[in-house]
Amino acid sequence: MPGDVSIGIHDLSLATTQYVLTHETLAAHNGTGVAKYHRGIGQRAMSVPAADEDIVTMAADAAAPVVARHGADRIRTVVLATETSVDQSKAAGIYVHSLLGLSSAARVVELKQACYSGTAALQFAMGLVHRDPSEQVLVIASDVSRYELDSPGEATQGAAAVAMLVGADPALLRLEDRSGMFTADIMDFWRPNYRTTALVDGRESISAYLQAVEGAWKDYTGRGGRKLDEFGAFCYHQPFTRMAHKAHRHLLQYDGHAVGEEEITRVIGHTTAYNMELGNSYTASMYVGLASLLDHADDLTGQAVGFLSYGSGSVAEFFAGTVVPGYRARLRSGAHREAIGRREEIGYARYRELHERSFPADGGDHPAPKETTGPHRLVGLSGHKRIYATR
Numbered sequence: 121m122p123g124d125v126s127i128g129i130h131d132l133s134l135a136t137t138q139y140v141l142t143h144e145t146l147a148a149h150n151g152t153g154v155a156k157y158h159r160g161i162g163q164r165a166m167s168v169p170a171a172d173e174d175i176v177t178m179a180a181d182a183a184a185p186v187v188a189r190h191g192a193d194r195i196r197t198v199v200l201a202t203e204t205s206v207d208q209s210k211a212a213g214i215y216v217h218s219l220l221g222l223s224s225a226a227r228v229v230e231l232k233q234a235c236y237s238g239t240a241a242l243q244f245a246m247g248l249v250h251r252d253p254s255e256q257v258l259v260i261a262s263d264v265s266r267y268e269l270d271s272p273g274e275a276t277q278g279a280a281a282v283a284m285l286v287g288a289d290p291a292l293l294r295l296e297d298r299s300g301m302f303t304a305d306i307m308d309f310w311r312p313n314y315r316t317t318a319l320v321d322g323r324e325s326i327s328a329y330l331q332a333v334e335g336a337w338k339d340y341t342g343r344g345g346r347k348l349d350e351f352g353a354f355c356y357h358q359p360f361t362r363m364a365h366k367a368h369r370h371l372l373q374y375d376g377h378a379v380g381e382e383e384i385t386r387v388i389g390h391t392t393a394y395n396m397e398l399g400n401s402y403t404a405s406m407y408v409g410l411a412s413l414l415d416h417a418d419d420l421t422g423q424a425v426g427f428l429s430y431g432s433g434s435v436a437e438f439f440a441g442t443v444v445p446g447y448r449a450r451l452r453s454g455a456h457r458e459a460i461g462r463r464e465e466i467g468y469a470r471y472r473e474l475h476e477r478s479f480p481a482d483g484g485d486h487p488a489p490k491e492t493t494g495p496h497r498l499v500g501l502s503g504h505k506r507i508y509a510t511r
């Protein structure tokens with residue numbers, strides 16, 4: 121029984137922040153030639169959360185349209201993946217569960233392993249649906265990436281959430297059970313509990329990523345996975361969009377193929393359009409890439425898509441999915457473009473103010489200024505408790 125069930129992504133919805141900072145603005149502040157950002161790392165703008173936005177409000181904004189379209193009756197599990205959690209104990213998904221009015225007869229959990237944990241959430245969801253194909257799992261990846269001001273990582277910041285409904289007989293993408301895995305204990309990027317910004321060894325992180333691509337692919341093919349030329353497109357984790365180019369070039373070389381920029385652009389080009397405007401959204405980034413691919417490519421029906429998920433520290437996984445007939449009628453391309461296009465551009469001083477902003481830790485009443493025009497907002501902190509509201 122469960123072995124024959126087709127399982128995968130039934131719906132996918134993207135949300136981001138109220139504000140955007142362009143790389144022109146950042147370059148004008150720090151004196152960098154903007155070509156380094158536009159061409160060197162492949163980024164044009166970064167999403168910046170308003171003072172009343174965080175991973176919970178973005179997650180709820182992404183998931184609300186999914187629940188509105190399909191109802192919540194079959195959702196028995198909510199898994200929220202993030203590396204920028206708002207609490208050391210309580211799962212952020214519980215706030216989302218409450219904002220969306222989901223049934224109390226559900227389990228909610230948070231997963232963490234740098235940018236990889238959205239994929240762990242997807243694998244967890246597939247296992248649950250295999251066990252009972254009548255159930256659906258709401259998987260949400262939501263992150264705000266933040267580096268120190270004036271550090272090399274600053275230009276790769278960003279924020280977004282992706283919500284995916286995982287279930288049997290999916291309308292968008294059928295996921296395959298076979299995976300290739302790779303884990304290595306490495307300090308390429310990390311964030312100790314006492315820090316609000318990540319620590320990173322930039323060059324080390326790029327080579328750790330490429331090493332993980334090799335490791336995950338080797339394990340995948342060693343277990344009888346598809347051949348490289350069977351894939352019509354590849355979604356990579358995108359800390360910055362040029363990294364996807366580097367990763368695919370590396371994979372082609374490693375697997376003994378000729379490396380041509382045209383071929384790389386053909387198979388990953390459509391996956392980078394949204395990330396270029398949003399910046400790194402850590403756990404969500406590869407799934408933002410999937411949204412971008414589905415929204416921009418010509419008909420992908422029946423094509424295999426390869427996924428390379430990387431999380432510093434490090435864990436990587438390669439897996440595959442096949443695009444389902446009729447998927448185009450179920451896309452949310454208009455809403456995605458609107459979410460990206462409606463962001464309000466801010467200047468450098470305002471960005472800096474938001475970057476440095478934090479709530480006092482004294483347990484008092486601290487309302488957040490009303491800034492976001494999105495459907496959910498962080499009302500403030502009171503008695504050390506976060507308070508959220510639906511507009």
Ligand code: CAA
Pocket residue numbers: 153155156157159160161235272273274275276308309320321322323325326329357358359360363400402430431432
């Ligand atoms: N025109 C065109 N290209 C230019 C240019 C110009 N005027 N000036 C520079 N460039 C190119 C450089 O040649 C370089 O390209 P290559 O990598 O292909 O050689 C690119 O722009 C970047 O230049 P630098 O290496 O000099 O840039 P940098 O020292 O400022 O740092 C970075 C770049 C290491 C990526 C830094 O932004 C960083 O630390 N980012 C955060 C860490 C990160 O994203 N790591 C990725 C792997 S880890 C991961 O994936 C997990 C995660 O999400 C963090």
